[in-house]
Amino acid sequence: MSRFWKSQSLVSRTLLLTLLTVVMAQGISTSIWYTNSRKQEIQGITTTTTSMASLFASTVSYFQSLPVNYRHVILEQLRKMGGTRFFVSFNYEFLQLSPLPDNRMKQVAVNSMARALEDKLTNVKSIHVEFSEPDKLKILKNDIYLKDLPKSWAHYTLTLEPLNPPIMVVQIELDTEEWIYIAALLPPPYNTLEDTILPPSQWLYLLLSTALLLFFTYFMVRRQVRPLRNLAKAANQMSIDGEQSPLPEEGANELVTATLAFNRMQQRIRHYVMDREHLFSSISHDLKTPITRLRLRAELLENDAKRAKFNQDLDELEMMVKGALQCVHDTELHENSNLVYLNELLLAAAETHNQNEIKVILPQESIRPVLGKPLALKRVMTNLIDNGVKYGYKVKVSCIQTDTYVQLNIQDQGNGIPEEKLEAVFEPYVRLAKDKDGHGLGLGICRNILHAHGGTIFIHNILDNTKPTGLMVQVILPFNTESLDQT
Numbered sequence: 001m002s003r004f005w006k007s008q009s010l011v012s013r014t015l016l017l018t019l020l021t022v023v024m025a026q027g028i029s030t031s032i033w034y035t036n037s038r039k040q041e042i043q044g045i046t047t048t049t050t051s052m053a054s055l056f057a058s059t060v061s062y063f064q065s066l067p068v069n070y071r072h073v074i075l076e077q078l079r080k081m082g083g084t085r086f087f088v089s090f091n092y093e094f095l096q097l098s099p100l101p102d103n104r105m106k107q108v109a110v111n112s113m114a115r116a117l118e119d120k121l122t123n124v125k126s127i128h129v130e131f132s133e134p135d136k137l138k139i140l141k142n143d144i145y146l147k148d149l150p151k152s153w154a155h156y157t158l159t160l161e162p163l164n165p166p167i168m169v170v171q172i173e174l175d176t177e178e179w180i181y182i183a184a185l186l187p188p189p190y191n192t193l194e195d196t197i198l199p200p201s202q203w204l205y206l207l208l209s210t211a212l213l214l215f216f217t218y219f220m221v222r223r224q225v226r227p228l229r230n231l232a233k234a235a236n237q238m239s240i241d242g243e244q245s246p247l248p249e250e251g252a253n254e255l256v257t258a259t260l261a262f263n264r265m266q267q268r269i270r271h272y273v274m275d276r277e278h279l280f281s282s283i284s285h286d287l288k289t290p291i292t293r294l295r296l297r298a299e300l301l302e303n304d305a306k307r308a309k310f311n312q313d314l315d316e317l318e319m320m321v322k323g324a325l326q327c328v329h330d331t332e333l334h335e336n337s338n339l340v341y342l343n344e345l346l347l348a349a350a351e352t353h354n355q356n357e358i359k360v361i362l363p364q365e366s367i368r369p370v371l372g373k374p375l376a377l378k379r380v381m382t383n384l385i386d387n388g389v390k391y392g393y394k395v396k397v398s399c400i401q402t403d404t405y406v407q408l409n410i411q412d413q414g415n416g417i418p419e420e421k422l423e424a425v426f427e428p429y430v431r432l433a434k435d436k437d438g439h440g441l442g443l444g445i446c447r448n449i450l451h452a453h454g455g456t457i458f459i460h461n462i463l464d465n466t467k468p469t470g471l472m473v474q475v476i477l478p479f480n481t482e483s484l485d486q487t
Contacts, residue, residue, distance in 0.1 A: 014221045015214055022210050038104075045105060045190050046112045053116030056170055056182050059088060060121060063180065086184030087158055089140055092177045094128070098136040100166050105193045106131055109186065113170065125173040131166040131193070134159055137183065158183055165192050227251040231262055291318050339369040340377050342406070342477075346397055349382040353389045360385055361396040367406055370477050372453045377477075380446045384473055387442065388412040392471060405455075408475040416461035416468030425459070454478045 063071050071090055100106055114129045121127065132138075137146040137158070146158060158167050170182040186193070227250050234247050246263040249256045295314050301307040343366060350360035370377075388395035392412020400407040417425060417432065424430050426447050431440035447457050455477040462470040 011218065011221050011225055015218060018214060018217050019210070022213060026206055026210075041105065041190065042108050045109050045186070048187060048190055049109050049113040050116045052168075052184065052186075053113050053120065056086075056184075057117060057120035059182065060124070060172055060174075060180055063088075063090075064123075064174065086182055087139070089181045091140060091171075091179040091181050093142065094171060094173070094179060095138045095142055095169075095181065097130050097132045097138060097169055100131040100133065100193070103193065105190075106166075109168065109190070109193065113168070117170065117172070121172065125175065127173075128171045130169050130171075132169055134164050134167060137167055137169070139181070139183070158185060163192065224251055224255065227255045227259060231255075231259060234262065234266075287317075337371055338374055340372045340374050341369050342367045342377075342381070342399075342408070345374075345378050345381045346385070346408075348378065349385040350395075350397075353385070353395075359389050359394050361394075363397055363399045365399065365401075367399055368401065368479060370406065370453075370479055372477070373449075376449045377453070380449050380475070383442045383446055384410050384475070388414075388471070388473070391415075403479070405476055405478045408477075410473040410475065411462065411470055413470050416471050417459070419461065422459055422461075450475065450477070 063074070066074060110129045110131070114127055117127050117129075134146060138144060139146050139149060165185060167183050167185060172180045172182070174180055227247075230247055246266070247259050249259045249263075251259075291314055295311065298307055298310040298314065301310065343362075346362050350362055353359040385395055385397075388410055389412075392414030394413050396411045398409045398411075400409070421430075421432060425432065425440075426443050427440075428444055429440045443457075443459075450457050455475065457476070458474040460472055460474075461468040462472050
């Protein structure tokens with residue numbers, strides 16, 4: 001979970017937190033609403049069924065007081081006159097109904113009705129209360145259904161189109177094979193006996209309100225995040241393009257303050273780098289004159305041994321000055337960023353070595369372009385391949401590509417580098433070779449250029465039975481998403 005959270009953007013995190021907050025708030029409010037509404041509905045159903053039980057009890061008492069032969073006559077007259085709000089019949093058997101599935105509201109209605117009738121009717125043998133669907137309701141006998149009777153008998157009393165709510169059926173045993181059957185609808189809003197936490201309309205309201213909240217939150221946060229994204233992009237590009245334009249100061253007050261601070265920092269760094277380069281170049285250039293003067297004066301020394309040592313010291317000093325000038329010149333990245341195709345750079349670097357025989361083997365697969373300084377990266381590839389051919393005889397270049405970076409493996413067949421010197425070779429003026437070519441600045445320059453592009457470089461020996469059989473140089477450069485979109 002922690003890894004998933006860290007991989008999300010600010011927009012995604014805000015939307016997830018907003019959704020979680022909405023769900024928690026709606027859950028709490030819904031639980032409170034459900035508890036209160038159900039309490040009110042239970043009270044309402046209890047009151048309603050108790051009132052209906054009084055009517056049912058009065059009806060039963062009335063018909064019990066009539067002679068048996070007159071009961072059906074009175075019922076027929078009441079049906080024709082429409083004088084009842086429920087259906088009443090006298091049956092010779094208990095009707096086996098198809099009950100509704102149990103839920104909380106049904107049990108409350110059944111229990112309150114049965115309890116009220118038992119309190120009011122003390123001279124009956126048994127009382128049965130149940131609910132049934134209209135199309136499965138049995139009337140008069142176990143083989144007669146409501147749909148089989150004329151509509152004038154009970155349809156207008158027991159049906160409510162198009163809802164067709166369940167029907168409450170009370171069967172009271174007066175005597176052996178003598179049952180009074182009463183069927184009625186509960187009055188609104190309790191006639192459906194719904195026991196859902198939220199009705200469909202409430203779910204639709206919650207979904208629409210949540211969707212609108214997330215929609216507007218997304219656009220608001222996206223608009224606020226855009227300056228942050230531009231700030232991060234500018235920070236990454238600053239090492240490559242020191243001359244990029246200042247960022248527009250937009251967004252919330254905090255973002256404006258951060259952007260203003262970044263623009264000032266970028267300007268100070270640009271001035272510092274320029275001053276450093278000018279100062280270094282000026283000092284190195286100005287040292288050439290006294291070195292030349294000292295070399296002329298050294299020729300006036302009569303002692304040959306002293307003159308030779310003096311000239312040797314001047315040669316080393318001059319080499320350091322030239323190296324410093326080269327270092328400043330080679331690490332200056334004053335060129336525009338562009339798409340760089342590494343296959344072309346490697347081919348150009350290997351071309352001079354493969355004229356007579358193949359000394360450099362290049363990767364055959366196509367390498368996706370990176371965004372960077374073409375001349376600076378060409379200087380890196382040329383320097384590494386030249387060193388590999390010079391000190392390792394033959395070079396093989398392979399690559400590994402992922403979604404975020406490319407790794408170039410430059411392997412030679414030389415004698416490697418002592419383990420204790422693997423890191424020291426990146427320092428200025430450190431040379432392991434005994435020849436006079438170079439100043440010991442190449443690897444340091446390569447690493448500075450790669451760091452400026454957001455990449456890095458590693459070197460290690462290739463061992464065979466603890467004996468070095470070559471040197472492996474690993475160059476890692478990140479891909480740029482925008483550059484890939486342009487290809």
